Amino acid sequence: MNNRSKLRMSVGLFYPIAIISCYILAIAEWGIRSWLIGEGMDIKPMPFFTYYICSAFFIGMGIFQWFKYRLWVNPVIGIIVGFLCIQGPALIINDYFFTKASYFATFFILGLVVILNWSTLYGQERYEINARRLLKLAAEQIFETIDGFTDRPFSAGQINASKEELLGFSRFMEGKYVTRVFHEDSTIFLAFSLNRSLLTVVNPRDVSHIAIFDTGTMTIFISEADYRQYRKTYNFNQLCHSLGEVVKRFMGYYQEGLEGRIITELKTAR
Amino acid sequence: MDFKQAAILGSYISKDYAEDLFRLLANYNSISASEAASRLEIHIKTAQDFLEAMSDLGFLGKEEVYEKKRPYYRYKLMTKRISMDIDLAPLYPKVTSDDRTALRIRERKNAGARFTTSRNNQYISNVVIWIGKGRERTERRINMTIPQGQFFFHLPFPSADSLSISAIMEKAEVDPAHLSEILDIVDALIEFGVIEKDE
Numbered sequence: 001m002n003n004r005s006k007l008r009m010s011v012g013l014f015y016p017i018a019i020i021s022c023y024i025l026a027i028a029e030w031g032i033r034s035w036l037i038g039e040g041m042d043i044k045p046m047p048f049f050t051y052y053i054c055s056a057f058f059i060g061m062g063i064f065q066w067f068k069y070r071l072w073v074n075p076v077i078g079i080i081v082g083f084l085c086i087q088g089p090a091l092i093i094n095d096y097f098f099t100k101a102s103y104f105a106t107f108f109i110l111g112l113v114v115i116l117n118w119s120t121l122y123g124q125e126r127y128e129i130n131a132r133r134l135l136k137l138a139a140e141q142i143f144e145t146i147d148g149f150t151d152r153p154f155s156a157g158q159i160n161a162s163k164e165e166l167l168g169f170s171r172f173m174e175g176k177y178v179t180r181v182f183h184e185d186s187t188i189f190l191a192f193s194l195n196r197s198l199l200t201v202v203n204p205r206d207v208s209h210i211a212i213f214d215t216g217t218m219t220i221f222i223s224e225a226d227y228r229q230y231r232k233t234y235n236f237n238q239l240c241h242s243l244g245e246v247v248k249r250f251m252g253y254y255q256e257g258l259e260g261r262i263i264t265e266l267k268t269a270r
Numbered sequence: 271m272d273f274k275q276a277a278i279l280g281s282y283i284s285k286d287y288a289e290d291l292f293r294l295l296a297n298y299n300s301i302s303a304s305e306a307a308s309r310l311e312i313h314i315k316t317a318q319d320f321l322e323a324m325s326d327l328g329f330l331g332k333e334e335v336y337e338k339k340r341p342y343y344r345y346k347l348m349t350k351r352i353s354m355d356i357d358l359a360p361l362y363p364k365v366t367s368d369d370r371t372a373l374r375i376r377e378r379k380n381a382g383a384r385f386t387t388s389r390n391n392q393y394i395s396n397v398v399i400w401i402g403k404g405r406e407r408t409e410r411r412i413n414m415t416i417p418q419g420q421f422f423f424h425l426p427f428p429s430a431d432s433l434s435i436s437a438i439m440e441k442a443e444v445d446p447a448h449l450s451e452i453l454d455i456v457d458a459l460i461e462f463g464v465i466e467k468d469e
């Protein structure tokens with residue numbers, strides 16, 4: 001069995017890959033500079049080039065994430081970290097008070113921004129991880145690849161639960177950062193997204209969602225942006241149906257008082 | 271009277287000179303187009319077209335006369351009442367029975383249509399289709415009735431197996447009384463390439 005995830009790589013994984021690459025590049029640059037110094041060239045051994053690449057990466061990623069998630073904190077942190085990368089070599093090679101002070105001031109501002117926006121950063125991370133798990137779980141038994149995307153909601157049948165159970169279930173799903181809950185008239189929307197941040201969403205129809213009406217009727221909507229996160233174009237009809245079955249199963253666990261199984265199942269999704 | 275005749279009558283009867291022309295026809299034993307035009311100060315072609323149209327519809331009698339010049343027509347009113355009775359029966363769908371409802375359909379892959387769901391998310395409220403290419407491209411929005419919207423909400427996805435119209439109606443719980451409007455929108459969307467039918 002192929003253990004490779006059916007979803008594309010998360011944007012968050014770019015960071016460790018880029019940081020490790022930068023370390024390797026820094027060592028290479030330091031080596032080249034040392035050799036050139038040995039050849040008599042008047043340069044410093046500090047790998048300036050790598051620092052600037054690192055800076056461009058953090059700023060670029062911040063802007064990219066802003067376009068993807070629409071969270072202002074992403075470009076702000078990206079720009080501050082990028083600025084720190086530019087200040088880094090100056091801090092090491094210069095002995096001026098102002099250089100050192102400005103570096104630590106930037107560091108302090110970064111810490112402050114992270115602390116003040118911790119709930120946003122944490123919430124976004126949890127929502128995205130669980131949305132990935134939910135979509136992986138939905139696609140677990142699907143192998144047929146026919147595109148067939150449509151922006152119409154999928155009618156996923158009936159869910160057997162009382163209004164109180166639905167409310168409790170939706171609170172549980174939100175409490176565990178699996179989906180964000182929206183209430184509209186007699187409908188409960190369980191929104192999830194791999195792209196636009198759920199923390200900035202006002203209308204749940206803008207992102208993927210599961211809509212449950214007070215009559216128990218359930219519809220599934222997977223946005224095109226989320227569907228394109230799959231490596232292959234899995235049968236869209238089967239995918240929506242499978243997601244509906246996952247939600248019905250989770251509801252069953254909740255009704256039986258086995259909420260722990262929901263989390264276990266999500267965590268084991270491949 | 272069929273729809274075409276009614277349309278001709280409607281278009282002429284709505285002219286502001288129509289009543290005056292009929293008054294002339296009622297007062298004169300017979301009248302030519304040039305006499306009527308000069309009396310009402312309208313162009314002779316306008317009067318000619320009106321009188322010809324009414325004659326074709328059978329409200330006026332037409333007689334060709336010769337008075338030492340080229341022949342012309344004199345018109346005479348043949349009726350004291352005009353009633354517009356339009357038969358809409360031919361406009362009703364001819365077949366609303368089993369053979370059409372057995373048609374198996376589904377949404378076409380990459381149809382390029384955009385569906386908007388109703389506020390309660392239980393039916394499609396409209397579909398937007400792009401027609402043409404390049405600068406000629408125009409947006410066509412079709413608003414749906416609630417039964418049509420419920421039907422489209424349950425239309426099989428492009429990657430799903432096709433279903434017959436009757437099966438979709440049953441699934442969507444659409445009253446069979448709405449069959450003709452369902453067939454109408456299905457035909458329209460097949461034409462626009464949003465729906466594909468099994469051959």
